[in-house]
Amino acid sequence: MEHNLRVYNTLTRQKEPFKTVEPGKVGMYVCGPTVYKPSHLGHMVGPVIFDTVKRYLTYLGYEVKFVVNITDVDDKLIIEAPRQGISVSDLAERVTRDYVENLTKLNVTSIDLMPRATHHIGDIIEIIQGLITKGFAYPAAGDVYFDVTKDDDYGKLCNRDPEQLEAGARIEVSEKKRSPGDFALWKAAKPGEPAWDSPWGKGRPGWHIECSAMSTKLLGKTLDIHGGGLDLQFPHHENELAQSESYNGCTFANFWMHNGLMRIHSQASKIKDAKPRDDEPQKMSKSLGNEIVVHKLFERGIQPETLRFFLLATHYRRPIDYSEERLAEVGRGLDGFYRFFERFERINNKRNFYQPLPANVARGAGREGEFAVLRKRFLEHMDDDFNTGGAVGVLYELLTALNRFADAKQLEIGKGTADDVKAFEDGVIYLKELSQILGVFEKRPEEVKTDNASQQLVGGLMQLLIDLRAEARKAKNFALGDQIRKRLSELGVTLEDRAGGTNWRKD
RNA sequence: GGCCCCUUAGCCAAGCGGUAAGGCAGUGGAUUGCAAAUCCGCCAUCCCCGGUUCGAAUCCGGGAGGGGCCUCCA
Numbered sequence: 036m037e038h039n040l041r042v043y044n045t046l047t048r049q050k051e052p053f054k055t056v057e058p059g060k061v062g063m064y065v066c067g068p069t070v071y072k073p074s075h076l077g078h079m080v081g082p083v084i085f086d087t088v089k090r091y092l093t094y095l096g097y098e099v100k101f102v103v104n105i106t107d108v109d110d111k112l113i114i115e116a117p118r119q120g121i122s123v124s125d126l127a128e129r130v131t132r133d134y135v136e137n138l139t140k141l142n143v144t145s146i147d148l149m150p151r152a153t154h155h156i157g158d159i160i161e162i163i164q165g166l167i168t169k170g171f172a173y174p175a176a177g178d179v180y181f182d183v184t185k186d187d188d189y190g191k192l193c194n195r196d197p198e199q200l201e202a203g204a205r206i207e208v209s210e211k212k213r214s215p216g217d218f219a220l221w222k223a224a225k226p227g228e229p230a231w232d233s234p235w236g237k238g239r240p241g242w243h244i245e246c247s248a249m250s251t252k253l254l255g256k257t258l259d260i261h262g263g264g265l266d267l268q269f270p271h272h273e274n275e276l277a278q279s280e281s282y283n284g285c286t287f288a289n290f291w292m293h294n295g296l297m298r299i300h301s302q303a304s305k306i307k308d309a310k311p312r313d314d315e316p317q318k319m320s321k322s323l324g325n326e327i328v329v330h331k332l333f334e335r336g337i338q339p340e341t342l343r344f345f346l347l348a349t350h351y352r353r354p355i356d357y358s359e360e361r362l363a364e365v366g367r368g369l370d371g372f373y374r375f376f377e378r379f380e381r382i383n384n385k386r387n388f389y390q391p392l393p394a395n396v397a398r399g400a401g402r403e404g405e406f407a408v409l410r411k412r413f414l415e416h417m418d419d420d421f422n423t424g425g426a427v428g429v430l431y432e433l434l435t436a437l438n439r440f441a442d443a444k445q446l447e448i449g450k451g452t453a454d455d456v457k458a459f460e461d462g463v464i465y466l467k468e469l470s471q472i473l474g475v476f477e478k479r480p481e482e483v484k485t486d487n488a489s490q491q492l493v494g495g496l497m498q499l500l501i502d503l504r505a506e507a508r509k510a511k512n513f514a515l516g517d518q519i520r521k522r523l524s525e526l527g528v529t530l531e532d533r534a535g536g537t538n539w540r541k542d
Numbered sequence: 543g544g545c546c547c548c549u550u551a552g553c554c555a556a557g558c559g560g561u562a563a564g565g566c567a568g569u570g571g572a573u574u575g576c577a578a579a580u581c582c583g584c585c586a587u588c589c590c591c592g593g594u595u596c597g598a599a600u601c602c603g604g605g606a607g608g609g610g611c612c613u614c615c616a
Contacts, residue, residue: 045546050558065616066616068616069614069615075616077615077616078616080616081616109614190545193545194544195611195612196544196545199545242614263616265546265611265616266611266615267615267616268546268610268611269545269546269612270612270613296615296616297616298609315608316608318610318615319616320614320615320616321614321615322615323615348554348555349554349556350555354548354610356554360566364553365565367566368565368566371580374579375580416563419558422556422557424555424556425556425563425564427555430564431563431565435564435580438580438581441580442580443581511575513576516576517575517576517577524577529577529579530577530578531578532574533578538578540578540579
C-alpha cells in the first residue's frame, strides 16, 4: 500500500509511519460510552474523529473494521436505574439508542460493530481465568484482581510507576487488594445487582476487562489502532493494555490515538456554585455537571453538520472549547459552501450537487491545475496525522478558487467554453471527493419542516412577489422594488438579484 | 507531590528549522439602480528571557500562564 500517512502514537509520543499487522487491513477499536446518561458533546468527539480516520484509511485503500464498544454494566448504571425506576438493561437500552441516534445525525456511519459488555460475559470470564492461571491475577473473596506487580512493564503507556500509585493514596482502598494499584477484573455481586455465574461466584465484570475481551474477540490479539478520549489513558487504557498483553503475550495495539477533550467555560453552563475561577474552560463531563446534552442541541435547531464541521476544524489531539458563539461562527462559514452548491446547480441544472460521485472518478488524475494542487494539499494534511484542521482550510481555498473561476468565466450566464465547464466540473468533483473524506456535504441540509402543500404555496407566493418586483424595477420604480425586498428581509427572507433572475433564501 | 500536554492577529485555527494556511468579525475596492451573493486588497513576527544555528513560531534551558491524568469520565 502506497501512502505517506503518519500517525501520532501515544505510546511513543511521536508520529510514526502508519503500518498494519496484516497488509491492506486495519482493525480499529475505540472506547465508547458507559450508557447511564444521555450523550453530551464530549462523547461525539471521538466517534466523529475516528469515523473520519476510517474514511481516510478507506480512501487510501485499506479495508477497515471499526469497533466501538458499549459498556452496559457498571456501578453508574446500577445507581441510576432505580432512580428512574427501570431495570439496568432498560436504562442501557434507552441510553444506547440516544447515543446511536446522535451518531447517525452527525453522519458517523462507518462503525461496523457495537458490542455490549453483557453479551460477552463468557469471553470475559475466559480471560480472567487465563490471567489467574498465568499468575497475573488472584481471586479474593468473590472478587478477582489484576496484580500490577506481576506485570513488568505496567505503566508504559502513561509513564506510571506502580510504586508511586501508593503515594497518591487516592485509589480505592480495599483490604482485598495485595497492592494499591491492583484493579478489579471481577466484582462480587451484592444482593439485587445484575450478576452472572462465574468460577468465583455470582458477580459482574470490572471496568477495563470488557474492552480486552471484545477487542480480542472481534479484531484479534493485536489491534492496529486503539482510540479513545485523552481522559481514558489512565487508568482505563493502561489497564486494558496490561491485561491483554499479559493474557495474549503479544502487543495489544500498535497505534494508540487519543482525542482531546471538549471544554466549556463554566459561566456558559448552568452550574450554580461555580468555582472561583469560573472564567477558565474546564473539561465537559457528567461528573462536573457542565455537559451540553447532544439531543437537546439538535432539538434547538443546531444543524448536525455544523457540529461535525466544528469538531473537525481543530486538530483532534487538541482540546476544543465549546460556545454558542463559536458554533454560530462555524455555521456562517458553512453558509458559503451551501451557497456555492446552489450556484453549481444553477450553472449545471442537470446535476444535483448531492448526487453520489460518478464511479469512474480517476483519483489523482487531472492536470496540475489550481484545483488539483489544492486537492493535493488537502491530502497532505490528512497524511500528517489526520490534520483535519489544515484540510478544512484547504477546502475553503478550493471553494474560493471555484467561485473565482465561475466569476471569471461567467459560467452562470452560459458564457464559458466547453473546456471551461469541464474544468469547473472537475474542480467540483474534487470538492465532493474531499468532502466525503470529512463526512460532510453528503446530503442537503435539513429543510424547515413544513408539509408539501405549504411549501408549494410559499414557493408560488415568493414567485409572485419576485415577478411583481421585477415589473416595478423594469418600470424604474425602485422605491416599490426596494420596499418589497425590505419587507421580505424583515421576515427573514433575502433576495439575490443575478443575471439569470432573482433567487430567494430563508435564513 | 508525580506523569502528560498546550500558549500563533479582536475571536477560532494550520504550521514540526528556511523567513506566518484558512475561517469568523472588521475595513477599502470591483460588481449592482441600490442591495444580497461573489471576487480582489488590507488586517500578526508567533507568552517572556537566554542558548544552538547561516537561519527558529518551529530545537535546547529557564520563567509565566493554562489544561488533562494520578478517583467515575469520550
